[in-house]
Amino acid sequence: MPTPDSIVILTGAGISDESGIATFRGPGGLWEGHRVEDVCTPKALVRDPALVHRFYDERRGALAGVAPNAAHRAIARLQREWPGEVLLVTQNVDDLHERAGSHDVVHMHGALLSALCAHCGVRTPWDGELPPAACCGDCDVPALRPDIVFFGEMPYEMERIEAALARADLFVSIGTSGAVYPAAGFVRLARHHGAATLELNLEPSAGSAWFDDTRLGPAGVLVPSWVEALLAG
Numbered sequence: 329m330p331t332p333d334s335i336v337i338l339t340g341a342g343i344s345d346e347s348g349i350a351t352f353r354g355p356g357g358l359w360e361g362h363r364v365e366d367v368c369t370p371k372a373l374v375r376d377p378a379l380v381h382r383f384y385d386e387r388r389g390a391l392a393g394v395a396p397n398a399a400h401r402a403i404a405r406l407q408r409e410w411p412g413e414v415l416l417v418t419q420n421v422d423d424l425h426e427r428a429g430s431h432d433v434v435h436m437h438g439a440l441l442s443a444l445c446a447h448c449g450v451r452t453p454w455d456g457e458l459p460p461a462a463c464c465g466d467c468d469v470p471a472l473r474p475d476i477v478f479f480g481e482m483p484y485e486m487e488r489i490e491a492a493l494a495r496a497d498l499f500v501s502i503g504t505s506g507a508v509y510p511a512a513g514f515v516r517l518a519r520h521h522g523a524a525t526l527e528l529n530l531e532p533s534a535g536s537a538w539f540d541d542t543r544l545g546p547a548g549v550l551v552p553s554w555v556e557a558l559l560a561g
């Protein structure tokens with residue numbers, strides 16, 4: 329694999345697994361305990377806002393008890409030391425990349441520590457009790473929602489992500505099942521534009537056939553060794 333200049337990294341729930349955060353589709357995953365349509369759709373928020381808020385309050389509260397792992401730290405090191413461009417896109421809504429030292433993280437599915445005003449789209453940090461809306465002022469709880477991209481809604485920063493994939497020399501997917509679009513299609517977009525593609529995952533994903541190279545194992549082992557080798561040239 330030639331030395332890349334511009335790298336796009338996509339992470340999924342698997343990178344946070346070794347930090348103790350449940351994935352969605354693995355054994356004991358979040359979607360085993362909850363129906364998506366009950367907690368992660370716009371209709372769910374209208375039908376039962378208290379249930380939706382409880383689901384995300386539980387996940388937000390759990391963040392205090394977890395810490396970034398070696399995979400998060402290795403990506404932050406790559407962002408610091410790589411001479412070219414590194415765009416980190418995550419499907420995760422936790423803050424472990426930031427706590428590991430990563431910057432400019434693109435949370436395409438939103439973030440637990442942010443509240444969104446459904447009236448005017450203003451975001452407010454949410455790291456404890458439901459924050460007072462720092463926006464239009466006439467928001468009530470149903471309008472002030474978790475800043476999470478629900479199923480059926482458009483992920484954030486798609487134009488920026490697609491532009492980065494168009495100029496990437498290397499696309500790396502870490503800890504994702506490839507079950508949800510548009511993220512699951514990024515590998516094909518990257519290949520179409522000539523990027524080399526690498527998958528680091530515990531098990532084969534739905535998109536493994538599209539990757540030039542798929543390495544199977546825990547992210548906490550695979551990611552640091554991949555970064556070490558890349559930086560060693």
Ligand code: APR
Nearest residue numbers: 340341342345351352353419503504505508530531546547
């Ligand atoms: N190291 C590497 N990979 C792991 C590890 C680990 N320690 N543990 C699990 N994995 C892999 C699993 O094999 C699986 O392929 O991570 C992937 C997790 O898949 P999902 O649970 O489907 O999570 P993700 O791919 O991030 O889901 C995408 O679906 O429900 C929506 O919005 C939600 O962002 C989420 C999206």
